[in-house]
Amino acid sequence: MPQSDGADPIELLKQDHQKVKQLFDEFEQTNNRRSQQRIIRQALLELDVHAGIEEEIFYPAYQEAAQESEEEDIVLEAEEEHHVVHLLIGELRDMPEVDERTAAKFTVLAENVRHHIDEEEKEMLPAAKRLLGNNRLQELGVEMARRKRELTRELKQAAASTAM
Ligand SMILES: [Fe+2]
Ligand SMILES: [Fe+2]
Structure with a gap:
């Protein structure tokens, strides 16, 4: 059984979290504008892909499983937090060069x-983990890993065509 395909969706999401947190740490440890720019670009891509698989696949599945339970509203707050993150991502994408303002926005x-x-x-x-059950989790893991590869490819292509 190949485990590397991210069949566990919880692990897949946690690994993504680790990756972006590491990029945030790296950003804080450098004052070099070029390095900062590279880190920002990569973090925005990672965040876009991660938010995409959560919004398209994981959150709706969670919402369905959490209906009528105490944990139902967690997803609403999460969606609002994504909304704020998308606003900041959009603004950062419109800032071609890294200056104090960009660095401040990325820090926020x-x-x-x-x-x-x-x-x-x-x-x-x-x-x-409690609400979805093993079979459903497994299904979601496969679906999310597939969509993650697809979204990464699409967004990389889009970034390459705008960065002239
Ligand atoms: Fe997440
Ligand atoms: Fe999220």
């Missing part, structure tokens, strides 16, 4: 995302 994005990740890992993911 990082703070928001760290908080959001904490909530997902402390509340939503454990609840999802």
Whole structure:
């Protein structure tokens, strides 16, 4: 059984979280504008893909499983947090060069995302594990891993065609 295909959706999401948190740490450890720019680009791509698979696949599945339960509203707050993150991502994409303003905006994005990740890992993911059941989780894991590859390819192509 190949485990590497991300058949566990909870693990897949947690690995993504680790990756972006690492990028935020790297950003804070450098003052080099070029490195910062590279880190920002990569973080925005990772965040877009991650938010995409959550919004398209994981959140709706969670919502369905959590109906009428105490954990139902967690997803509403998560969606609002994504909304704020998407606004910041859009603004950062419109900033071609890294200056103090860009760095400040990215720092606020990082703070928001760290908080959001904490909530997902402390509340939503454990609840999802309980509510969804092994078979459904497995299905979601396969679907999410497939969609993640697809979205990464699409967004990389889109980024390459705009970055002249
Ligand atoms: Fe999220
Ligand atoms: Fe997440």
